[in-house]
Amino acid sequence: MSSYTAPIRDMSFVINExxxxxxxxxLPGCEEVGAELVEAVLExxxxxxxxxxDPLNHAGDRNGARWTEAGVIAAPGFKDAYWQFVEGGWNGLACPVDYEGQGLPELLGTATHEMWNAANMSFALCPMLTLGAIEAINHYAVDxxxxAYLPNMVSGRWTGTMNLTEPQAGSDLAAVRSKAVPDGxxxxxxGQKIFITWGDHDMTENVVHLVLARLPDAPPGVKGISLFLVPKFVLDADGAPATRNGVHCVSIEHKLGIHGSPTCVLAFEDAVGYLVGTANKGLAHxxxxxxxxxxxxxxxxVAIAERAYQQARWYANDRVQGRTVRDRGEARSPIIGxxxxxxMLLTMKAQTEAMRALAYTTAAQVDIARRHPxxxxxxxxxxxxxxxxxxxxGWSTETGQDVTSIGIQVHGGMGYVEETGAAQYFRDARITTIYEGTTAIQANDLVGRKLAHDRGSAMQALLxxxxxxxxxxxxxxxxxxxAIRAGLAPAVDALAEVTDWVVAxxxxxxxEVLGAAYNVLMLAGCVCGGWQMARAAxxxxxxxxxxxxxxxxxxxxxxxxxxxEQILPRAGALLTGAKAGARTLMALAPEQF
Amino acid sequence: MSSYTAPIRDMSFVINExxxxxxxxxLPGCEEVGAELVEAVLExxxxxxxxxxDPLNHAGDRNGARWTEAGVIAAPGFKDAYWQFVEGGWNGLACPVDYEGQGLPELLGTATHEMWNAANMSFALCPMLTLGAIEAINHYAVDxxxxAYLPNMVSGRWTGTMNLTEPQAGSDLAAVRSKAVPDGxxxxxxGQKIFITWGDHDMTENVVHLVLARLPDAPPGVKGISLFLVPKFVLDADGAPATRNGVHCVSIEHKLGIHGSPTCVLAFEDAVGYLVGTANKGLAHxxxxxxxxxxxxxxxxVAIAERAYQQARWYANDRVQGRTVRDRGEARSPIIGxxxxxxMLLTMKAQTEAMRALAYTTAAQVDIARRHPxxxxxxxxxxxxxxxxxxxxGWSTETGQDVTSIGIQVHGGMGYVEETGAAQYFRDARITTIYEGTTAIQANDLVGRKLAHDRGSAMQALLxxxxxxxxxxxxxxxxxxxAIRAGLAPAVDALAEVTDWVVAxxxxxxxEVLGAAYNVLMLAGCVCGGWQMARAAxxxxxxxxxxxxxxxxxxxxxxxxxxxEQILPRAGALLTGAKAGARTLMALAPEQF
Structure with missing residues (x-):
């Protein structure tokens, strides 16, 4: 198994160029951030x-988090690592300075998050969820x-979770049934929530749950859902975690991957909670x-693709097998010949670099959207x-999954043996196209809210x-x-054509359009990635x-x-698929499947 | 978790139409095979x-085969199931009648093998390897x-293995080092062999290994490899397993999937073996x-795709979530709407049917090649x-892998939970693009031995x-x-064009051609599958x-x-990729990756 090295040279290239x-x-508030500080932070x-x-990643996979009556025990070594992470100030890197954050740009935070996830995706999920919770509290909660909560969450002393899913309410949050009753x-x-990432653990003194539930008088459907903050320990008058609240982890899932990240079933029973934002606006929040x-x-x-690529590259340089076609002599060569x-390696490398460029350029736009005067x-x-x-x-998770599969293939039989490590990345990656909205949800969001809603104008600006x-x-x-132009030009035309088709x-x-949405999403990702690669060239x-x-x-x-040459030609196939529409899709009765 | 139902209606359609x-x-020897017998066998x-x-599949995954000092213990229930399989006469269904086989067509054997693999791929590997060994012994061994061996192997009372790989010799069998010394x-x-599927187990009295090794005077490389039959127990004068031979399983692999199939490291120490075929011709044999x-x-x-599809179809009909776009009322619908x-389901179904048609039509050609007067x-x-x-x-294993991944996606979060079963198919399938020659090996075989060697004439006949x-x-x-013709015509042109390009x-x-081989292989599979679907239409x-x-x-x-509409358009992208050639591939130095 290779060890992870942060690809700082590649990251700097994307960040700078x-x-x-x-x-x-x-931008205002970023005046002290310069290329040197960026390099130092990345280092x-x-x-x-x-x-x-990274050294905990494989052991975390093997041993996993462990459920006990008293609560979930994090995988061996995770607690110590987490506190090194907290004490290094990494959690609040891009958080508001008002609450103990460092206020650095999201662009830089994005690069560090790639590192955490590449080194140990199970671990990185914990701060990732905390940051999401911080964002919602900071936007919507009362002062x-x-x-009471943000300083300890920004520092990482307490962690956060998102409690959306219930057994009957997955992608369809309108079906949420958990109840909230006023009490002073x-x-x-x-209620019961499932699939709660890092929903319980022993790494920190408190866990802060953000929970979707319905008030007694709430209208049905999505317009009757409110957002609540429910701490594992209710705070005392000094703001210290004091009283164990009525939320308990009743089991954790036995999953394909991310074994180091406990996926919890949480039972809320009369748990004390506080309304965040406006009643019945919880879903929007x-x-x-x-x-x-x-x-x-x-x-x-991006991260899991990078990790899989590093492992495959290492193996391809290390493994000697056969003679290369250009040198049919007796000497055997590393298989990279x-x-x-x-x-395979270039497919991994090219797609990883395209995804990284897309993610980082988007992060820079987040900074501009937040801070520009x-x-x-x-x-x-x-x-x-x-x-x-x-x-x-949508596109980066589907592509990341493909890249980890190629990573196994580079190893041949050794890739199928768990000790090699390649299989773990393949298993870990498989969740990414599912959680936080499946690829279909992303595709529907793209064609509906993002393309049709503004009649394609944001996409026209991109085009x-x-x-x-x-x-x-x-x-x-x-x-x-x-050659790059020859590949990109028809791909951009295809994206323009499909945009017009969606709008029309x-x-x-x-x-018809929803049936094409997946093709549209993958086409958009393929072309956006190709555009970033052209800019890189x-x-x-x-x-x-x-x-x-x-x-x-x-x-x-x-x-x-x-x-x-190899990835952009897919745009044409995706366009044809998209424009074939949904008639064929919808024609079969369920019993004809 | 759904249970497996053999898709007999689909299989009959392919077999007959x-x-x-x-x-x-x-064909001679098949005179008694009629549509009724076929139906009865399939039933x-x-x-x-x-x-x-099928009922053993998930437990086999969870518990796996177990290594002990005394030998490998098959997963719980496998031994009983194996003997039901043997006693039903299934092992020798398509084997020669001279050795207790039933002499039925390979076409029918293929359909039964799809069932064994769909129901329990780990189990099915055992008879699959036995059949391969039977084939080699029947072709090359002395009477x-x-x-001595075939009647017990054809019946399934003894099983067979293929011993090719050594730590330094995977795809590159020229590097085999195991030695064979004459002894009367x-x-x-x-020597040591690795990755030996069902290399040891407790289901049968004997295991018959076919082993590649070098004679003392053998020339180096592939021309110095001979094939030997090495039984786990050497037979006594009555032909009964008697003396424990010097071949032992020293460990089994901890793998991503097929946990029910023990993947063995076998140590051969002065083991008694018998030459099969001609000395130094072992690789050809x-x-x-x-x-x-x-x-x-x-x-x-095909089989794992069918199984994943059945599971996904079951879930899509069972899981109620959201309202369909055509019925925005209050009632929630099964997600198949x-x-x-x-x-996703149609992508699974269409590709599975295309793969099945291709595999079965090829099996029918095997029968004709064997028996036609x-x-x-x-x-x-x-x-x-x-x-x-x-x-x-190459194509069916890559596609089968994709189909199992879509199978997980149909389930959303439930697909990532091991209890659902979808994840097992995804893990099991991942080995198929690797063993018996990786996809790259298949691709090189296609462009080199199959297209270039006869200057494209077999492909021209197919075209x-x-x-x-x-x-x-x-x-x-x-x-x-x-619409089918509109999709197929340019795809056939693409296959014709790439064939000419390879030959030229x-x-x-x-x-240049080896760099394009993967694209050529996937293009050929995509178009052959589309052709079979058109014939089906x-x-x-x-x-x-x-x-x-x-x-x-x-x-x-x-x-x-x-x-x-959705799969065949890929042919154009694959053609463009193939013809882009290998220059870009070969330009980077290893340290530039």
């Missing part, structure tokens, strides 16, 4: 990921609640934290972020940016950039002209070309 | 698969060995059994079989058959067949005209249309 660090550091985060989190200033929450979480789950796709092993600019950035959320989440890159490519020299058909035949060419690190930048250029 | 049962039953096999093998009429074998095994592994792709769930016809059929082996193996189907479609009525470039630039249309079972045949027609 593609995501636009300059524009982010120019330190990389050390923690490699030396503390007293913020003051507070409420009493009763929850979506605030879900959007944040969706970007981070998309990033998990074989064309198909290279095809000009409201029009904030609104423009937010529109881009909203458009990108389902793409980053205009892509066409600007195509124009740059047209003026640029060299065979590689020409969504109102008249929503089933242009940036790399500039560096090559300047004589800057030729080996690194030549690899960037060729990897972009590989993406254009 | 696509694979050509009539032509098979007209009985389906019962065994559903009532005996005394055949008489026999040999003494010493082994390929005889490997070709047989490759078709059966391809069939595992949602367009994207239908897209006309040598030219035998040779024609064998050329088709040789061409199809890498496609059935001519496809064009005949296109002509039939052109004359056929209806919107569905027109293989000699001058083998690296034509057959279904004939049945619909005759008023025969409209619901069933309408589903066949629409599923074929779905394949043409």
């Amino acid at each position: 593609l995501a636009g660090l300059d524009a982010v550091t120019a 330190e985060a990389g050390k923690l990921a490699a030396s503390v989190l 007293a609640l913020k003051d 200033d507070a409420y009493r929450i009763t 929850m979506f605030t934290m879900m959007n944040e979480a969706r970007l981070k789950v998309g990033l998990q796709g 074989h064309p198909d092993v290279r095809r 000009d409201e029009a600019e904030r609104r423009r950035a937010q529109a881009r972020v909203d458009l990108m959320i389902p793409i980053v989440k 205009a940016d892509m066409r600007a890159t195509l124009a740059e490519l047209a003026d640029a020299p060299g065979d590689d950039l020409a 058909n969504h109102e008249t035949d929503p089933a 242009l940036a790399a060419t500039r560096k090559l002209v300047a004589g800057d690190d030729p080996a690194f930048h030549e690899a960037k250029l060729l990897t972009a070309r590989f993406y254009a | 696509l694979a050509g049962l009539d032509a098979v039953t007209a 009985e096999a389906g019962k065994l698969a559903a009532s005996v093998l 005394a060995l055949k008489d 009429d026999a040999y003494r074998i010493t 082994m390929f005889t059994m490997m070709n047989e095994a490759r078709l059966k592994v391809g069939l595992q792709g 949602h367009p994207d769930v239908r897209r 006309d040598e030219a016809e035998r040779r024609r059929a064998q050329a088709r079989v040789d061409l199809m082996i890498p496609i059935v193996k 001519a058959d496809m064009r005949a189907t296109l002509a039939e479609l052109a004359d056929a009525p209806g919107d569905d067949l027109a 470039n293989h000699e001058t630039d083998p690296a 034509l057959a279904a249309t004939r049945k619909l005209v005759a008023g025969d079972d409209p619901a069933f045949h309408e589903a066949k027609l629409l599923t074929a249309r779905f394949y043409a």
Whole structure:
């Protein structure tokens, strides 16, 4: 098994050349962030990921979290690692300074989150959920609640959870049944929640649950759901965790992967809870934290792909087998010399780099949307972020899953043996297309709320940016950039065509468009990734002209070309599939399946 | 968790309408096989698969086979099930009558093997390996060995294994180091073999290993490898297992899946063995059994896809969640009403049916190649079989893996929980693209030995058959067949184009072609599958005209249309990828990855 090394050189390239660090550091509140600070943070985060989190990953998979009557026990070593993480100040890196956060840009936080997830996805889920909860509390809770909970959550001394799902209410949250009954200033929450990530554990003194439930007079459906804060321990007058609340973990799931992350069934029985935001607006409030979480789950796709790639690359250099086609002599070579092993590695590398570029550029837009002094600019950035959320989440998790599967394949038989590690990434990755909204939910969000709702205008703005890159490519020299342009141009046309098709058909035949939504999502991701790779190729060419690190930048250029030649042609197939529509889909009766 | 039901109606459709049962039953030795016998065999096999093998599958996964000092203990219940299998006469169904086999067509054997693998892939591996060993012994061993071993192996009273891999010799068998030293009429074998499926167990009295090893005077490389039969127990004068031989299982692997199938490290120490076939020709002999095994592994792709599909279909009908887009009322519906769930189910169904049709039609060609009285016809059929082996193996296992992943996705969060069963199929399937030659090995076989070697003539014959189907479609009525033709025609052109490209470039630039091999393989599979679906659509249309079972045949027609609309467009992308060639692949130095 290889060990994880944070790909700092690649991350810096994306942060500086593609995501636009300059524009982010120019934002109010980011004045002290410079390239040097960024490098220093990445170096330190990389050390923690490699030396503390990564070594626990395989053991966490083997041993898992453990349920006991008294509560869930985190996997061996996780508690110590968590406290190193907290004490290093990593939890609140991109959190508001008002509540003990460091207020650094989301762009930088995104890079560190990639590291945590690549090193140990099960571990990283815990702070990820905490950040989502912080986001919702910070947006919607009254000051007293913020003051009581946020400092301890931002620091990481307490962790947070999202309690949405119930047995009958998965993707369909309208079916939520948990109840909240007023009790003085507070409420009493009763119900059962399932699939609660890090819903209970022994790493921290308190766990802060955000819970969807219905008030007694609530209307049915999604318009009758409210959001409550339910602490594991109710605080005393000094704000210290004191009274055990009526929320208990009754079991944890036996899952395909992320064994180090306890997935809890939580029973709420008359648990003390506090309303967050407006009564009956809970679902909308929850979506605030879900959007944040969706970007981070998309990033998990990047992270697990990077980890699988590192493992496969290591094995391909280490494993000697056969002679390469160009050297049929007696000496055997590392398998990285074989064309198909290279095809697999480059497919992993190209897609990982495309996903990273997309996730980081979106994170930079989050910073602009939050901090830019000009409201029009904030609104423009937010529109881009909203458009990108389902793409980053849906496409990067599907692609990350594919990359981990290729990672096994590079190893041959050794990939199927658990000790190698490749199989764990494949198992861990498989949840990412499901939680925080399945790929279908992302696809419906993209075609419905993101394309049809604004009649394609956010997408048109994105397409205009892509066409600007195509124009740059047209003026640029060299065979590689020409090949990239040849791959990208028809793919951008395909995305434009499918956008028009969605806008034209969504109102008249929503089933037609929903049936095509997955194809539209995958097409959008494929093309957005190709666009970012083209931008990377242009940036790399500039560096090559300047004589800057030729080996690194030549690899960037060729990897972009590989993406254009091997991945972008899929856009045409996805367009054809999308436009075939849903008639064939809907024609069969259930019993004809 | 759903239970397995053998899809006998689908299997009969393929056997009768696509694979050509009539032509098979007209073959010498098959005179007594008629449609009724076929139905009766399928019914009985389906019962065994559903009532005996399927109920052990999940427990076999959970408990697995167990290593002990004294030998491997099969998973609970497997031994009893195995003896029901043996006593039913299932092992020798398609084996030679000379050795207690029933001499039934491979076409029928293929259908039963799909059932064993769908119900319990770990279990089915044991008879699969035995059949491969029977094939090699029957082809190459002297009569005394055949008489001593085949009756007990054909009946299943003893099982067989294939011992190829060593730690340094995986895909590269030239690196085999195990030694064989002459000892009277026999040999003494010493060495270590890894990844030996069902290499040891307690289900039968004897295990018959076929082992690759080198004689003392053997030339280096692949031309110095011989094949030996090494029994776990050496037979006494009466032919009964008597003396424990020097072959022991020193450990079993901890794998991602197929936990019920022990994957053994075998230590051979001075083990008594018998030469099978000609000295130094062992690799060629082994390929005889490997070709047989490759078709059966391809069939595992079909089987595990069918099983995953049945599970997903069951869940999609059972799980109530949300309201469908066409019925926005208050009542919630089973998720099979949602367009994207239908897209997933139809992707599973269409690809499973395409794979099945391809595997079964190839099996019918195996029967013709073995039994047809006309040598030219035998040779024609064998050329088709040789061409199809890498496609059935490579494409069906890659596709089967994809189908099991979609199977998880249909379940949402429940798919990630091991109790549901979907995750097991996903884990079990993952080995199929690796063993019996990885997908890359299949792809190299296709472009090198199968396309370039005969300058594309076997593929040209296949393309001519496809064009005949296109002509039939052109004359056929209806919107569905027109849509199928519109999808198939450019895909067939793409396959023709890539064939010419391989033939033209293989000699001058083998690296270029090897770099494209995976794309060529997947293109060939995608188009062959589409062709079979088009044939199915034509057959279904004939049945619909005759008023025969409209619901069933309408589903066949629409599923074929779905394949043409959603799967066949990939052919264009794969062609573009293939023709992009290997230059980009080979340009990076290992340290640039």
